[in-house]
Amino acid sequence: MTESAVHPALWPAPLATGAVEATVTVPGSKSVTNRALVLAALAAEPGWLRRPLRSRDTLLMSAALQAMGVGIEETVSSSTTGGTDDGKAVAAAGEAWRVIPSGLHGPATVDVGNAGTVMRFLPPVAALADGPIRFDGDPRSYERPLHGVIDALRTLGARIDDDGRGSLPMTVHGGGALEGGPVRIDASSSSQFVSALLLSAPRFNQGVEVRHVGGRLPSMPHIRMTVDMLRAVGAQVDEPETGGEPDVWRVSHSALLGRDLTIEPDLSNAQPFLAAALVTGGRVTIPDWPERTTQPGDALREIFTEMGGSCELTTTPNGTALVFTGSGRIRGIDVDLGEVGELTPGIAAVAALADSPSTLRGVAHLRLHETDRLAALTKEINELGGDVTETEDGLHIRPRPLHGGVFRTYDDHRMATAGSVIGLAVPDVQIENVATTAKTLPDFPQMWAEMLGA
Structure with a gap:
């Protein structure tokens, strides 16, 4: 009997079978x-x-x-x-x-x-x-x-x-x-x-x-x-x-x-879907991406491009859309996330799958968020075989071959989506309490499955 059968709260994170090609409509901010x-x-x-x-x-x-x-x-x-x-x-x-x-x-x-x-x-x-x-x-x-x-x-x-x-x-x-x-x-x-x-x-x-x-x-x-x-x-x-x-x-x-x-789409909640394009070497389109915004999630365009992707804001009959394309390679990054700390879990997940180390800085305050996100990310990625260490104000991530296991979320929606990103590339990752994503991203499991063509 599988662990997810014993513990119904465990959600088997879908493994990507190829490059993601999808348009994902992200709900409001x-x-x-x-x-x-x-x-x-x-x-x-x-x-x-x-x-x-x-x-x-x-x-x-x-x-x-x-x-x-x-x-x-x-x-x-x-x-x-x-x-x-x-x-x-x-x-x-x-x-x-x-x-x-x-x-x-x-x-x-x-x-x-x-x-x-x-x-x-x-x-x-x-x-x-x-x-x-x-x-x-x-x-x-x-x-x-x-x-x-x-x-x-x-x-x-x-x-x-x-x-x-x-x-x-x-x-x-x-x-x-x-x-x-x-x-x-x-x-x-x-x-x-x-x-x-x-x-x-x-x-x-x-x-x-x-x-x-x-x-x-x-x-x-x-x-x-x-x-x-x-x-x-x-x-x-x-x-x-x-x-x-x-x-x-x-x-x-x-x-x-x-x-x-x-209300604008929530650009921070677009992160796991953009990460899917980066991790699988695919392409994801996010409709209604604003040309000008104060949302921290807009920084993903620059950060994920530096990590190996490319993006383009395109004009459609219904407004602008962001098209993000992965190159098939994930590069490590050294970045100060002090202004966009909520993006840290998703960036850490991608960094754990990169081909070179990453240092995420300026986010000591994440210890006081929905959970201590620095401690949680360190523990959960390492329990899948990773090599993450906490620093005074962030994380240092050295990529290692990862394996399946339970990824605990601590009732934190961004931990759940971070674990799902890792599960795209690592078989048999089980997300504890994926329902916590309802805090800001309702129906995430269904959106994730539809992105993957299920």
């Missing part, structure tokens, strides 16, 4: 969807989100805002198909969410799951509510840092009960408004601390001035995404890249506009 939900909930008028992502993280965000009094109506055009009605499916092509702002209020309970955007973006929103909002979540959420948001909100006038932990569970006692003003935070463990304060800042009486005072600030593209989306709904933002002080962001008090926003 989790990062954009959850920021858009917050901004629409704080707006002065209703707004629309079109082609939003329906995944665990975004449904948790939607449910939390509704618990605080925000109206969210879901509609699907009858002329489109796609998705399912089980609450886990990607948005159909014609799906839209109408967000109707209203007076935020408690008492309410917010389940954050293990979603960094929910646990960090919503406490500032809760401080604007009238009444107590309790935050709780998965066991791992208790271990993830939240002190940057908690301490900052207290400085800005909020009352929060967390028993001194600086983490969940906690209760925000909303007073219907927040004074705002200047605040100093150390966001070196998560750029989401900065984004959390900026997103709600237009509703603070004095706006906010956020000054980062710690070490290197990771994931800067996500802060740029926050700033761009704030400006798109009418907020005035002064940031370092537009003449402001280094590591200082200022947002003025103002009303936010309701917008009609179409």
Whole structure:
């Protein structure tokens, strides 16, 4: 009897039998969807989100805002198909969410799951509510840092009960408004601390001035995404890249506009499919790849090209598409991933199959993500025969012949997709709890099988 038969949670990662040739439609961006939900909930008028992502993280965000009094109506055009009605499916092509702002209020309970955007973006929103909002979540959420948001909100006038932990569970006692003003935070463990304060800042009486005072600030593209989306709904933002002080962001008090926003595909979730082209020497097309974006996943074009592929942005009748082609050879890479840390698991998986060593740097903060991603990647790749060592701020990967085995995911969606990439080239890889991919990429096993022609 196979191990997967004994343990039904194990998913046999499909082995590629040849070069992948596929077009893969990637669902909407989790990062954009959850920021858009917050901004629409704080707006002065209703707004629309079109082609939003329906995944665990975004449904948790939607449910939390509704618990605080925000109206969210879901509609699907009858002329489109796609998705399912089980609450886990990607948005159909014609799906839209109408967000109707209203007076935020408690008492309410917010389940954050293990979603960094929910646990960090919503406490500032809760401080604007009238009444107590309790935050709780998965066991791992208790271990993830939240002190940057908690301490900052207290400085800005909020009352929060967390028993001194600086983490969940906690209760925000909303007073219907927040004074705002200047605040100093150390966001070196998560750029989401900065984004959390900026997103709600237009509703603070004095706006906010956020000054980062710690070490290197990771994931800067996500802060740029926050700033761009704030400006798109009418907020005035002064940031370092537009003449402001280094590591200082200022947002003025103002009303936010309701917008009609179409969500971009999640470029980071395109990673395993692009990796499949690189690993198999095939070609994968991703429709609707934006010509300009703040998503960190856009860096894959450069990184995977350096690792042996080639890419082209092409114009189609429906917009732009990215065509990525593998050469049949995978080269190692020495790269600083500090701004795009979420791409590390997939890059590590490809690097383990390369013909030369790789060094991935600038990602010490990944130890505080859904799991300790550096430790998890080291352990799981090495248990398949690899040679990975942790460094102070990343990984050093020396390719070795790999063999089958169980690839554990630690309830981390990007570990599951990383193991699947290795399974394309290594027989008998079993992915533990592939269902964890529903956090941001619903129906991943089906999408993976369809890419392979199954």
